[in-house]
Amino acid sequence: MSDAPATPQAPQSSPISQVPPRPGLADAQSGVARTGDARTGDAAVLLRSVYKTFAADTAPVHALRGAGLTVAHGEFVAVMGPSGSGKSTLLNVVAGLEHVDDGSVTVAGMSLASRSEADLARLRRRHIGMVFQFFHLLETMTVADNVVLAARLSGVGRRAAVRRGHDLLDLLGLLERADSLPGTLSGGQRQRLAIARALANEPTVLLADEPTGALDSAGAAEVLDLFTRLHRRGQTILMVTHDHQVAAGAERIVTMRDGRVSERPGAGS
Ligand SMILES: Nc1ncnc2c1ncn2[C@@H]1O[C@H](COP(=O)(O)OP(=O)(O)OP(=O)(O)O)[C@@H](O)[C@H]1O
Numbered sequence: 001m002s003d004a005p006a007t008p009q010a011p012q013s014s015p016i017s018q019v020p021p022r023p024g025l026a027d028a029q030s031g032v033a034r035t036g037d038a039r040t041g042d043a044a045v046l047l048r049s050v051y052k053t054f055a056a057d058t059a060p061v062h063a064l065r066g067a068g069l070t071v072a073h074g075e076f077v078a079v080m081g082p083s084g085s086g087k088s089t090l091l092n093v094v095a096g097l098e099h100v101d102d103g104s105v106t107v108a109g110m111s112l113a114s115r116s117e118a119d120l121a122r123l124r125r126r127h128i129g130m131v132f133q134f135f136h137l138l139e140t141m142t143v144a145d146n147v148v149l150a151a152r153l154s155g156v157g158r159r160a161a162v163r164r165g166h167d168l169l170d171l172l173g174l175l176e177r178a179d180s181l182p183g184t185l186s187g188g189q190r191q192r193l194a195i196a197r198a199l200a201n202e203p204t205v206l207l208a209d210e211p212t213g214a215l216d217s218a219g220a221a222e223v224l225d226l227f228t229r230l231h232r233r234g235q236t237i238l239m240v241t242h243d244h245q246v247a248a249g250a251e252r253i254v255t256m257r258d259g260r261v262s263e264r265p266g267a268g269s
């Protein structure tokens with residue numbers, strides 16, 4: 001697949017309202033070398049036979065044992081499965097936060113194998129957005145500054161970052177709270193702000209690890225509604241959840257068990 005015409009990294013002016021799926025990424029600008037194999041270029045995320053073992057005090061822990069998963073551009077996939085089955089490890093591997101022992105991990109057509117930490121960080125900055133159960137907001141900065149800073153850290157110029165922050169807060173229904181501190185928001189609003197931050201780099205894939213785990217049912221519904229809207233706009237989402245109702249909002253549900261991924265027939269319909 002040929003690369004899309006390169007757009008300058010900074011300043012960027014593309015409005016967030018055009019959050020596109022990103023086949024054929026222009027990676028020259030990101031400084032991330034393309035080592036992916038052409039056949040994998042169409043998937044946002046591709047894991048093949050991934051193994052990851054953690055050394056532990058007693059016996060080694062085999063967190064991933066041949067995990068395989070393909071997430072197409074624009075797909076919204078939910079990952080379910082028992083505690084300890086490897087769900088968070090899987091997300092960390094996709095984000096390049098954990099190295100794998102065996103198998104291959106490809107994000108936006110680029111293999112994560114044999115990359116330096118700096119290269120992985122660049123790739124993350126360009127392609128990955130992450131949200132977690134406990135928000136991780138900067139509590140002493142305003143709502144708006146939380147998002148603008150995230151955009152700046154992704155390499156966007158100041159004016160473009162302010163504009164992007166404004167657009168994201170508008171999209172996520174937080175504009176009227178732009179000057180508030182995060183501590184004054186409800187749980188659902190706090191998670192929406194965390195999602196706005198995670199989208200500030202217009203990531204290829206949004207990774208969410210139990211994003212509704214700390215929310216009441218109203219907050220969970222807010223977040224799920226937002227994910228549904230983002231998905232409709234083309235955002236690729238890979239979300240871990242223990243909540244069947246939340247998972248049902250995804251396009252496809254896969255289940256992890258003992259470090260492997262299986263499709264759940266009939267899910268998402
Ligand atoms: N850094 C680590 N060091 C040692 N063991 C780890 C590490 N990270 C994860 N593990 C182990 O790997 C296994 C899989 O963990 P993981 O966090 O991926 O599970 P999970 O499916 O996300 O569980 P939960 O639903 O409880 O969040 C567990 O046995 C866990 O204890």
Ligand SMILES: [Mg+2]
Nearest residue numbers: 087088089209
């Ligand atoms: Mg987990």
